[in-house]
Amino acid sequence: MALSRRSTRPRSTLLLLVLASVTVITLGYRGGHSGWLAGARNLARDAFAPLQSAITAVLRPVGSFLEGAASYGSLQAENARLRRQLTSLRATAAQSQLYQRQDAELHRLDHLTFAPTIPVEAVADVIAGSPSNFQDTVELDKGLDAGIKTGMPVVSGSGLVGRVVEVSSSRATVALVTDPSSNTGVRYGSAGLVALATGQGEGKPLQVSLVQPGTPKSQLFAHELMVTSGGTGDLYPPGIPVGTVAGATLPPGALQEDVTLTPEVRPGQLQYVSVLAWTPPPGAP
Amino acid sequence: MTLARRLRLPLVVVVAFSLQLTVVSSLSVHGYHPDIMVLVVVLAALIGGSQRGAVVGFVVGLLTDLFLQTPIGLSALTYTVVGFAMGSLRAAVVDAAPWLVPVGAISGSALAVVGFALLEAIMGQPAVLHHGLAVVVLVVGVVNAVLALPSSRVLRWAMETPGGRPAAASAMSGRWGTRVGR
Numbered sequence: 001m002a003l004s005r006r007s008t009r010p011r012s013t014l015l016l017l018v019l020a021s022v023t024v025i026t027l028g029y030r031g032g033h034s035g036w037l038a039g040a041r042n043l044a045r046d047a048f049a050p051l052q053s054a055i056t057a058v059l060r061p062v063g064s065f066l067e068g069a070a071s072y073g074s075l076q077a078e079n080a081r082l083r084r085q086l087t088s089l090r091a092t093a094a095q096s097q098l099y100q101r102q103d104a105e106l107h108r109l110d111h112l113t114f115a116p117t118i119p120v121e122a123v124a125d126v127i128a129g130s131p132s133n134f135q136d137t138v139e140l141d142k143g144l145d146a147g148i149k150t151g152m153p154v155v156s157g158s159g160l161v162g163r164v165v166e167v168s169s170s171r172a173t174v175a176l177v178t179d180p181s182s183n184t185g186v187r188y189g190s191a192g193l194v195a196l197a198t199g200q201g202e203g204k205p206l207q208v209s210l211v212q213p214g215t216p217k218s219q220l221f222a223h224e225l226m227v228t229s230g231g232t233g234d235l236y237p238p239g240i241p242v243g244t245v246a247g248a249t250l251p252p253g254a255l256q257e258d259v260t261l262t263p264e265v266r267p268g269q270l271q272y273v274s275v276l277a278w279t280p281p282p283g284a285p
Numbered sequence: 286m287t288l289a290r291r292l293r294l295p296l297v298v299v300v301a302f303s304l305q306l307t308v309v310s311s312l313s314v315h316g317y318h319p320d321i322m323v324l325v326v327v328l329a330a331l332i333g334g335s336q337r338g339a340v341v342g343f344v345v346g347l348l349t350d351l352f353l354q355t356p357i358g359l360s361a362l363t364y365t366v367v368g369f370a371m372g373s374l375r376a377a378v379v380d381a382a383p384w385l386v387p388v389g390a391i392s393g394s395a396l397a398v399v400g401f402a403l404l405e406a407i408m409g410q411p412a413v414l415h416h417g418l419a420v421v422v423l424v425v426g427v428v429n430a431v432l433a434l435p436s437s438r439v440l441r442w443a444m445e446t447p448g449g450r451p452a453a454a455s456a457m458s459g460r461w462g463t464r465v466g467r
Binding site: 009010013014017018020021022023024025027028029037040041044045048051052055056059127128129130131132133134135137139165166173175180181201202203204 | 299302303304305306307308310311313315316317318320322334335336339340342343346347348349350351352353354355356357358359360361362365366369372373398401402405408410412413417421424425
């Protein structure tokens with residue numbers, strides 16, 4: 001009897017936890033972005049914020065050092081003293097390169113060549129990526145306290161990064177243009193033709209759906225820049241560079257070209273970004 | 286059990302999660318990154334048994350959900366099932382050897398990745414069921430298999446009872462769970 005009770009206990013626990021998970025999923029769906037579960041999300045982000053910042057601050061110079069060290073090639077023949085000296089120089093050089101890169105990034109953010117009429121709400125540091133392989137997001141070190149709101153576009157010096165999808169008092173989550181759920185209205189060519197760029201995940205080009213019924217050949221040229229269209233109901237203001245055309249092929253029998261776009265921004269190399277003081281019009285998807 | 290001992294597992298989970306958010310998520314292999322939180326769940330289940338594995342899976346999943354845009358509860362549900370399944374695997378194997386730890390890490394990782402993708406597809410994101418799913422399974426599985434044995438020492442320390450054995454393993458003396466990482 002005691003043995004039977006012991007063997008059924010894990011199953012009861014499993015059942016209880018599965019029911020709890022399903023309940024939480026249901027409550028999350030009903031509450032949307034405003035329920036108490038959304039509050040719990042914000043609380044968790046704020047609670048982890050100092051730890052995240054500390055780990056990022058400690059590990060970023062280490063990463064830069066390793067990056068710098070790797071670029072020097074093989075130095076196996078050097079003696080121990082020279083190696084120590086070299087290691088020290090590498091660290092200095094890597095640190096210097098890091099500072100130069102940061103400085104250049106900040107300079108570009110201060111002098112954005114696009115969206116000149118839209119003020120910058122905040123310049124933020126990218127401190128973390130997504131814990132999941134099924135979404136492409138980054139975490140910023142600023143949130144509501146810095147004036148950041150859900151829906152605001154996020155840009156780097158070279159173009160569109162994505163948009164804010166979650167914000168707590170000290171953190172903001174940005175869904176990148178490469179996220180599979182991300183759809184960006186884009187414009188290209190001298191005639192200002194409109195298309196839709198959809199993310200396919202990190203490291204992959206954007207898939208472009210051309211919005212031109214009856215014209216299978218788009219007359220796109222390689223490396224043509226596509227910018228946000230900024231149409232009515234769009235998620236972004238017009239004129240922000242999204243990416244350049246990587247390829248355009250017309251599969252046999254297809255009515256539309258298969259167009260891919262290389263994003264202007266490489267999410268893996270992001271450090272500083274600007275959050276623009278612009279929110280999509282009510283009713284935008 | 287003393288309070289300090291009880292806090293070991295939460296501490297390990299918090300440290301692992303912080304590393305996942307900051308360091309691991311920035312490592313990219315073919316566009317995908319490793320997932321050490323699955324490893325925490327798998328090892329907790331292999332060491333502590335199906336019940337403890339399910340509980341750790343639920344808590345770790347819920348914590349992960351708080352940082353995702355997907356509905357809260359999806360990871361909790363996936364990791365609960367993974368924890369229970371891996372704990373049951375340990376119970377089913379009579380003369381298990383240490384090499385079963387990496388094998389468990391690979392199979393648990395595959396179950397977690399595919400299970401989460403299926404649930405997300407059911408919840409309205411069918412795009413996650415793409416050909417890259419196999420690469421995700423490979424990246425997460427291989428990295429977790431490599432990390433499994435050294436990490437099992439940390440998890441054993443975190444789940445140790447005053448007698449010096451993991452909670453569930455102490456009730457199953459002579460079984461594989463007591464030999465992991467030693």
